[in-house]
Amino acid sequence: MKDEPIRWAPAISERGSMLRVIGVKDVWELYSDVPKRLILKEPPAVGFGHQLSEEELRRLWNSYMREVRAFTDPPPFMGGGWCPHMVPALVDEVLRRGEFYTAYTPYQPEINQGLLQALFEYQSLMADLLEMDVVNASMYDGSTATAEAVLMAMRVTRRHRIVVSEALHPEYMETLRTWLMGPGAELVAAPLAEDGRLDMGGLEELVTRDTAALVVPNPNFFGELDDNMEAYADLAHKRGALFITVVEPLSLGLVKPPGSYGADIAVGEGQPLGLGMNYGGPGLGIFAVRWERRLVRQMPGRLIGMTRTADGERAFTMILQTREQHIRRERATSNITTNEALMAVAAAVYLTMLGANGLRRLARSIWLRSHYLARRLDELPGVAAPRPSELDFFKEFVAVFDKPYEEVHRFLLEKGVLGGLPLSRYWPSRSRESLFCTTEVHSRDDIDLLVDLIAEALGAR
Amino acid sequence: MDKWRQARWPEPLVHEIGTPETGFVVPFSHEDEELERLVGRPEERLRGMLREELKLPGLTEVEAARHFTRLAEMSYGVDNGPVPLGSCTMKFNPKVSEQLVRDERLRWLHPLQDEGTVQGLLKMLKLLETWLAELTGMDRCSLQTPAGAAGELAGALMIKKYHIDRGEKRDEMLIPDSAHGTNPASAAMAGFRVVKIPTAEDGTVDLKALKAAVGPRTAGIMLTNPNTLGIFEHSILEIADTVHAAGGLLYYDGANLNGIMGITRPGDMGFDIVHLNIHKTFAAPHGGGGPGAGVVCAKGTLVDYLPRPLLEEREGRLYWDYSCERCIGRVRAFYGNIVPLLKGFLYIASMGPWGLREAALQSTLNTNYFLALMRKVEGYELPYGRQPRKHEAVLSAKPLARETGVTAGDVAKALLDRGLHAPTIYFPLIVEEALMIEFTESESKRSIEAYAQALKEIAEAAKRSPEEVKAAPRNTAVARIDDVYANHPRTVTPTYRVYERRIRGERLVL
Numbered sequence: 001m002k003d004e005p006i007r008w009a010p011a012i013s014e015r016g017s018m019l020r021v022i023g024v025k026d027v028w029e030l031y032s033d034v035p036k037r038l039i040l041k042e043p044p045a046v047g048f049g050h051q052l053s054e055e056e057l058r059r060l061w062n063s064y065m066r067e068v069r070a071f072t073d074p075p076p077f078m079g080g081g082w083c084p085h086m087v088p089a090l091v092d093e094v095l096r097r098g099e100f101y102t103a104y105t106p107y108q109p110e111i112n113q114g115l116l117q118a119l120f121e122y123q124s125l126m127a128d129l130l131e132m133d134v135v136n137a138s139m140y141d142g143s144t145a146t147a148e149a150v151l152m153a154m155r156v157t158r159r160h161r162i163v164v165s166e167a168l169h170p171e172y173m174e175t176l177r178t179w180l181m182g183p184g185a186e187l188v189a190a191p192l193a194e195d196g197r198l199d200m201g202g203l204e205e206l207v208t209r210d211t212a213a214l215v216v217p218n219p220n221f222f223g224e225l226d227d228n229m230e231a232y233a234d235l236a237h238k239r240g241a242l243f244i245t246v247v248e249p250l251s252l253g254l255v256k257p258p259g260s261y262g263a264d265i266a267v268g269e270g271q272p273l274g275l276g277m278n279y280g281g282p283g284l285g286i287f288a289v290r291w292e293r294r295l296v297r298q299m300p301g302r303l304i305g306m307t308r309t310a311d312g313e314r315a316f317t318m319i320l321q322t323r324e325q326h327i328r329r330e331r332a333t334s335n336i337t338t339n340e341a342l343m344a345v346a347a348a349v350y351l352t353m354l355g356a357n358g359l360r361r362l363a364r365s366i367w368l369r370s371h372y373l374a375r376r377l378d379e380l381p382g383v384a385a386p387r388p389s390e391l392d393f394f395k396e397f398v399a400v401f402d403k404p405y406e407e408v409h410r411f412l413l414e415k416g417v418l419g420g421l422p423l424s425r426y427w428p429s430r431s432r433e434s435l436f437c438t439t440e441v442h443s444r445d446d447i448d449l450l451v452d453l454i455a456e457a458l459g460a461r
Numbered sequence: 462m463d464k465w466r467q468a469r470w471p472e473p474l475v476h477e478i479g480t481p482e483t484g485f486v487v488p489f490s491h492e493d494e495e496l497e498r499l500v501g502r503p504e505e506r507l508r509g510m511l512r513e514e515l516k517l518p519g520l521t522e523v524e525a526a527r528h529f530t531r532l533a534e535m536s537y538g539v540d541n542g543p544v545p546l547g548s549c550t551m552k553f554n555p556k557v558s559e560q561l562v563r564d565e566r567l568r569w570l571h572p573l574q575d576e577g578t579v580q581g582l583l584k585m586l587k588l589l590e591t592w593l594a595e596l597t598g599m600d601r602c603s604l605q606t607p608a609g610a611a612g613e614l615a616g617a618l619m620i621k622k623y624h625i626d627r628g629e630k631r632d633e634m635l636i637p638d639s640a641h642g643t644n645p646a647s648a649a650m651a652g653f654r655v656v657k658i659p660t661a662e663d664g665t666v667d668l669k670a671l672k673a674a675v676g677p678r679t680a681g682i683m684l685t686n687p688n689t690l691g692i693f694e695h696s697i698l699e700i701a702d703t704v705h706a707a708g709g710l711l712y713y714d715g716a717n718l719n720g721i722m723g724i725t726r727p728g729d730m731g732f733d734i735v736h737l738n739i740h741k742t743f744a745a746p747h748g749g750g751g752p753g754a755g756v757v758c759a760k761g762t763l764v765d766y767l768p769r770p771l772l773e774e775r776e777g778r779l780y781w782d783y784s785c786e787r788c789i790g791r792v793r794a795f796y797g798n799i800v801p802l803l804k805g806f807l808y809i810a811s812m813g814p815w816g817l818r819e820a821a822l823q824s825t826l827n828t829n830y831f832l833a834l835m836r837k838v839e840g841y842e843l844p845y846g847r848q849p850r851k852h853e854a855v856l857s858a859k860p861l862a863r864e865t866g867v868t869a870g871d872v873a874k875a876l877l878d879r880g881l882h883a884p885t886i887y888f889p890l891i892v893e894e895a896l897m898i899e900f901t902e903s904e905s906k907r908s909i910e911a912y913a914q915a916l917k918e919i920a921e922a923a924k925r926s927p928e929e930v931k932a933a934p935r936n937t938a939v940a941r942i943d944d945v946y947a948n949h950p951r952t953v954t955p956t957y958r959v960y961e962r963r964i965r966g967e968r969l970v971l
Contacts, residue, residue: 006819007811008553008744010905015823018830018906027822030829030849033695034725043723043814046592052811054557060810061561067581070566071574080573081794087568088485090522090529097533098540102554105750107546107885110937111467111877114535115749121475124957128516133962134955137750140607143794151650171794178768178790181618182652227510254503256512269794279582280572280795281607282752291959293971302750306954307947309940317942319953325610325646326888330655335646338608338740341750349529352475355519358484364503365487371500392506413575421573443489444496 007051074446076418077373079396079437081142081169081221082271082280085250086441091274091349101342105302109317116316119341120304122348129252129351129359130266131259132288136301138340139285142269143172146215146246147179148287148300148334149265153213153242154183155298155333161186161211165198167220168246170426185212196224196391198232207239213265217246218255222435223370223396224386225255233262249273249286249347251394253363258288265289272439274350275343284343299323300334302341362440363394369438369447370395376451377436382458396437398423403458405434411457417450465880467937468534475528476957479518535938536749537882543904543912547853547885547897548641548689550719550741558744558807562800572795576780583779586799587772589806590756596817597715597735598728599758603767604797609716610643611792612736612755613683616712617651618789619734619759619766620681623710626787631680631709637666639690639889641716644683653680660891664692664845666700675707685714686730687721689889689897691828691850701731710734710763718742719901720825720851723818734759739798743805754801768792823902825851827909831900834913840864840920844892853899855892862894867923867930869894874933874941875919881912 005011015027024030031039052060075084095101099114106112106119123135139145150162162180164173166189173189180187190206193199198216207214214236219225226232229245236243242264247257250272258266270284271277289295297320305319325332354362374385374397382402386393401408405422412419420434438447487493504511520528538544544551570579590602606612617634624631634653636644638660645655656674661667665688682704686694694700701711713732719742727735739745740753747753759767769788770781781796812820828850835841840861843854858869873883873896885897900909923930934941946952950971954960963969 006816006823006902008555009820009823009902012819014906015826018826022826022829022833024829027826030825030851031693031724033693033848034721035695035698038697038725038729040723040725040729043818044592044595044726045814046595046817047810047813050813051816052813057557057807057811058561061564061807064581064585065564065566067584068566068570069578070569071571072565072569075569076571076574078571078573080571082572084569084571086488088522090526092563093526094529094533096559097530097536099533099536099538101559101746101748102538102540102544102551103536103749104538104544104546104549104551104747104882108537108873108877108883109942110874110934110939111537111882112535112749113938114472114532117472117474117535118529118532119749120956123955124474124476125517127956127958128518133959140611140752140798141793144607144611144792169794171791174791175793178618178792179614179650181621181789182614182650184652225507225510227508252512253515254507254512255510260512276568277571278567279570279579279799281793281798282800283794291962291969291971296955296971303955305947306957306960307952308943310943311940313939315939315942317944317947319947319955325642327642328646329642330645330649332642332646332649335610335614335643335650336608337610337643338738338747338753339751340607340748341752342746342748343752345529345749348475349525351517352479352520352525352528353483353485353522354517355479355483356481356515356517358487358519359517360515361484361490362487365490365493367503368493368496368500371503371506372496375500388501388506392510413578418571418574418578425573440488440490444492 071418074417074449075441077436077438077450078418078421079435080421081269082277083395083437083439084277084441085272085439087274087276088350088353090353091346094349095342095346100345106318113316116304118345118348120306120316122344123304125348125351126286126288129249130288131257132266133291134296135288136299136303138344139287139301140340141283141285142267143175145267145285145287146172147176149244149267150176150213150215151179152298152300153244154185156242156294157212157240159210159212161208162213163188163190163206163211164215165190165217165220167192167222168215168217169221197226197228200231203235207235207241209239211239211241213242213244215244219248219251219394222398223393224391225394229261248394250363250366253359254367255394264295270343270347273347275346282340282343284340284347298333301336302339365440366395369442370397373436373438373447380455380458395439396435398433398435401432404431406431408454408457412453415453417453465936469938470531470535472531474957475520476518479520481517481519483519483521542880542882543908544882545884545898545900547899548716550899550901552744552901553903554744554746555808558804561807562803580779583772585803585806587779589802590772592809593737593756594758596722597758598726599735600760601764601767601771602756602758603771604756604802605768605792606755606757607793607798608751608753608755609736609738610647612757613643613647613714614650615757615768615789615792616734616736617647617653619763620710620712621651622766622789623763624680631678633678634680635674635682637684638891639688640683641685641689641714644714648683664690665694665696668696668699671700672703675703675709679707679709681710681712683712683714685717687717687851690845690855691853692848693851697730716741717852720821722821723814724821728760733763739801739805744808745801745804752798752801754798754805820902827900827902827904828852828854831909831913834910838917838920853897855889856896857892858894858896861920861923865923865927867927869896871931872896872919875930876915877934878936879915881915
């Protein structure tokens with residue numbers, strides 16, 4: 001160790017002269033204020049006892065990754081708010097730029113104009129997609145964006161009751177419960193009617209005059225598109241509550257945007273926008289509001305704005321920072337500081353590569369593929385999938401089997417296919433149901449293969 | 462030598478050059494016509510839900526590549542030069558980790574796929590958890606929290622629930638006035654009343670004030686040690702005893718771990734809960750603001766309160782354990798920011814125990830070497846005494862401001878003009894004209910000398926002609942930003958959509 005350089009640190013040989021300038025003999029003298037009994041004789045035994053070279057790291061990595069089964073051909077058919085999507089090579093290439101990924105938050109705007117402009121473009125592209133005026137530079141993910149939206153609604157309305165569609169992602173619901181422990185909110189689940197829409201009669205009673213927000217996902221956790229969004233928004237507004245929607249960004253190539261049906265806050269998961277799956281993180285928390293003073297002033301997170309320099313040239317910088325923790329401390333709108341900025345840049349590159357027509361074509365293609373799978377499954381004896389007479393869906397849908405789905409799932413795994421998400425994961429009683437997801441990465445052959453294997457699994461028993 | 466200059470492109474916004482006509486080739490789209498014949502047209506099914514207008518500017522791949530390359534060239538990170546932002550721990554991001562995590566297998570892993578298919582990944586995450594617990598002196602860690610502030614919120618909620626479960630009403634969180642802004646913000650989000658503890662003359666927590674503040678309503682204290690002045694809280698054991706004796710818990714803000722990593726542990730100091738920033742101490746990049754990864758660790762009974770799921774092992778198989786009797790639940794969907802977490806794993810693996818300790822020693826050495834170089838530089842002073850600092854130090858440009866009118870903010874801009882990123886300025890709030898500097902172990906002796914020299918030259922220039930310094934920066938992509946215009950209710954422009962609405966004559970005032 002003595003003569004070996006420390007990785008990513010200057011030469012140890014420089015230490016002598018630095019210590020002389022400081023006026024100490026040994027670097028440990030700089031720790032003389034640490035109580036002796038707190039200093040460890042040896043560092044904790046972490047890693048593998050010694051430094052590893054790049055080659056050793058590579059072997060280490062591969063030794064673990066060999067014990068990982070990635071489903072790429074065909075890609076997973078599993079839904080659950082996180083699906084496989086294409087990641088264009090350029091997105092990855094842009095994220096590899098050291099000027100971007102090794103940068104800090106652009107606290108010094110003059111030297112980080114490029115990053116600021118990319119983030120402003122992300123906000124602007126997302127604003128177009130959502131038809132909402134103000135978008136922040138990201139939250140952690142869809143679940144925490146939803147939680148922050150609810151907290152914001154409580155600040156804006158000074159009310160404590162939150163009504164949430166029971167078709168919200170169950171992990172989002174759990175996240176909400178945790179985040180709401182602080183202010184001590186009352187969280188009420190609004191039931192779905194038989195047809196998959198929210199039960200309007202029930203909702204009328206649940207959304208009371210002391211309700212801070214009504215939260216409705218669209219598409220919901222089961223992929224269903226609720227066509228009653230305007231009515232929910234009207235009801236929320238009539239009772240003085242904010243209307244919060246949780247959206248899937250690619251669906252907006254086909255489906256009405258939240259701004260068009262009266263959403264006050266729109267949130268969502270940006271993972272489909274060129275991020276890859278990466279076992280669930282990082283994601284990209286989308287957060288947008290309408291142009292209204294009380295909403296914008298209460299927004300959490302970082303905002304980038306277009307401005308000018310002292311010379312009058314156009315420039316970009318962080319704005320409305322007095323909402324944030326480093327200035328407002330305990331009165332800040334949120335504690336968030338590190339966010340998912342680089343993922344926002346990825347989304348900006350992705351959306352830029354698509355444009356309006358590209359997004360429309362992509363959304364259609366995803367819609368067609370999920371409907372093709374639903375139709376093929378529905379044709380199988382022993383399986384029921386959504387039909388044209390029912391509520392429409394996007395990307396994900398639930399198929400109901402005559403038998404426990406878990407058995408089918410295991411059969412598919414043995415054949416090298418990752419099937420739908422067993423809903424028993426979240427609801428033990430729904431053991432015959434599975435949440436499938438098909439996107440642009442699934443070819444017709446992939447889908448046919450899945451259907452054939454499911455038929456085999458069902459027929460074999 | 463020629464002066465440093467950043468790229469300066471007159472780069473338009475995507476909205477100014479894009480058209481709706483572009484878009485990449487959608488995979489398998491040649492099949493769409495046939496699929497449409499089989500299942501019908503979405504336009505017919507969606508009816509009332511169909512989107513009519515969609516405005517979204519696009520570029521061809523060639524144009525987009527150039528656009529974002531030029532934007533990158535007008536940005537600045539550790540790969541460009543030192544970014545000595547205090548408390549941000551901007552160390553070098555190992556390239557080997559960047560390369561390894563861009564693994565196709567990882568990219569295609571679904572978070573809900575069967576645990577049996579991801580054992581290798583779970584093994585790495587489990588090792589990371591074990592190592593981080595070892596380094597902090599904690600028993601267990603949850604990898605869920607996506608960033609430091611989320612870790613703080615989780616920790617504050619754990620403290621809250623702990624007291625509730627014991628039937629105690631404790632609603633006050635003690636926080637030193639030198640603390641990171643996230644501490645009071647997180648405590649407030651968890652529903653606590655923040656009680657501010659002043660800093661004593663030697664730059665550490667004022668023990669007398671602390672003793673006067675603790676009481677039956679004390680839920681806990683949130684501390685970072687070394688503190689934001691870079692000074693080790695030498696009375697930490699007494700602080701811990703005082704808070705524990707009053708029935709409170711100790712929360713450790715891990716943002717400042719770098720100078721003591723592998724040398725001393727928060728757990729041994731008496732802390733009950735710790736959060737770590739993988740994107741600081743453990744070399745995952747900051748990404749221009751994120752994604753990072755937080756990890757929250759606890760010891761003893763507090764382990765029961767950690768966010769779930771936790772990684773457990775049964776018969777040699779790892780699995781996510783959701784059982785939760787007293788836990789605070791989950792703080793996000795799925796398990797955590799996996800990619801940055803893996804970079805943390807690779808960093809610890811590559812450094813080993815001694816490498817981590819040497820990095821900590823080097824970061825402290827760098828801080829104190831810099832202070833030694835600055836001792837005789839006029840215009841700056843070191844408040845709170847000359848005792849050694851650890852990972853960072855806070856200088857004050859107050860003498861310079863008083864004499865020349867050139868402020869810490871001006872010094873920051875003048876540093877940019879020399880191709881050096883500014884330190885954190887005006888923080889901590891207890892230091893006027895603060896310049897909070899953290900070089901980390903990554904900066905060499907020569908780099909630190911160049912930085913000190915630049916500060917000296919700026920002070921000299923300020924005395925010669927303060928206007929010249931105040932006109933900085935001139936060599937960056939743009940000149941100094943007009944913050945008033947940026948934030949004025951009539952001109953504040955958070956999106957191009959707002960800009961267009963104003964152009965159309967709408968009066969948008971915030």
